Amino acid sequence: MSLYPRTWAEIDLRALQHNVRLLKEKAAGALLSVVVKADAYGHGLVPAGRAAYAAGADWLAVATVSEGVALREAEIGAPILILSPFLPVEAEQAVYYDLRASVQDVEMARALDAAAHKLGKQARVHLKIDTGMRRFGAEPEDAASVAKEISSLSHTLLEGVWTHFAWSAGDPGFTQRQYSLFQETVRKIQESGISIPIRHCANSGALVQHPQMTLDLVRVGILAYGVSHIPDGPRLPIQRVLTWKTHVMALRTVPAGQTVGYNMTWRASRKTRLATLGVGYGDGYHRFLGNKGWVVIHGQRAPIRGLVCMDQIMVDVTDLPSVSVGDEVTLIGEGVSAEEVATLVGTTPHEITTRIMSRVPRKYLH
Incomplete structure (x- = not known):
């Protein structure tokens, strides 16, 4: 007997592939690496990785060795770059799976x-340069000597050099300084006689705001999923990939003057009809949306009343008299975008989609 989900996310892989093709064209000859870390920002690591590669992505990028291994075990043959540091004990696994x-x-x-050397293979590495994130990377003044030592290793290829922008979507001055420092560092490495096949620094924000910085490879993350965190600048005709839905699970009428939910944070000013929905912060729905967010039912907005509970939220459907138990409700999608939700809670849309928990089943549309 199949289970009937109380909440689920629909992942439109056709939209993802549209976005990949669009971004590849925007990259203007540079290699396109689609970032699929953190379960592809909540969209599903393997399905998203497979769809992106089939649509023309040249590379995939992950955060951890285990993510790369999962892609390989799914027989995805794309070049895969691990963006984050990992422990020496994981080195053999990374090399074995050609990461x-x-x-x-x-x-x-x-x-x-x-x-x-042990496996009879060649390791491929990308030297990360810290130009301003202060998170991970060689200091620019040390990069040439580090690159020279790496190049001397017998079973290792220095395939690339890269950096990451701190705020490519919002601070053009700092981004330009990072870019200039990176270019100067690359020049010094090359002047020492070391070849760098792939230089990369541009992420989603830089691809849109600073296309002159694409170099040899572009790493796109959230844009590939049809979500933009860029407040200004050119708009790309990307398509939303994820729609998050739930059902109306119960209905009740609350008299004027009564409070709703934990901590009694909302009080009805009139006789109010409430719908209890089958989703909560245990599913990844942001708790800060209590008393400020909304959902879409029958094409209309219904505001959240009270705090978000672990497994339910309550919304006001007083002005939507036709709402019934079992009706479909949109949490993220048409009429309530991930960008809008992120603004309401003071975060990025990356977090909104990534925090959708594993107990929310994904339905893939091909």
């Missing part, structure tokens, strides 16, 4: 080289 590694020092490169 490109980001490194900031020769110590990690040596661990990968030793693993490659």
Whole structure:
């Protein structure tokens, strides 16, 4: 007997592929790497990775070795770059599954080289340069010497050099300074006689706001999923990939003056008809949406009343008299975008889609 989900996310892989083709054209000859870390921002690691690669993505990018392994075990043959640092004990697994590694020092490169020697393979590494994030990467003044040491390793190829912008969608001055520092660092590495096949720094924001910074490869994340975190600038005709839905589970009428939900944070000013929906923060629905967010029922907005509970939320359907138990409700989608939800709670749309929990089944549309 199949289960009937109380809440679910519909993932339109056709829209994802449309976006990949559009972004590949926008990259204007540079390689396109689609970032599928964090379960493809909540869209599903393997289905999204497979669809993106089939649509023309040249590379895929992940955050962890385990994410890369999952793609390989799903028989996805794309070049895969691990963006985040990982432990030396994971080096052998990374090399075995032909995963490109980001490194900031020769110590990690040596661990990968030793693993490659043991396995009879070649490790491929990308040297990360810290130009302003202060998170992970070699200092620019040390990069040439680190690159030289990596290049001397017998079973390792220095395939790329890259950096990451701190705020490419919002601070053009700082982004330009990062870009200039990166270019100068790359020049010094090359002047020392070291070849760099792939240089990359542009992310989603830079692709839209600073297309001159695309270089050899562009890493696109949230834009591939039809969500934009860029408040101003050119708009691309990307299509939304994820729609999150639930059902009306119960209805009740609350007299004027009564409170609703935990901590009694909302009080009815009139006789109010409430719909209880089958979703809550246990599913990843943001708790900060209590008393400020809305959902869409029958094409109309219904405001959230009271705090978001772990498994339910209550919405006001007083002005929607035709609402019945079992009706479909949109949490993210037409009429309530991830960008709008993110603005309401003071975060990024990346977090809104990524926080959708595994107990919310994904339905894939091909």
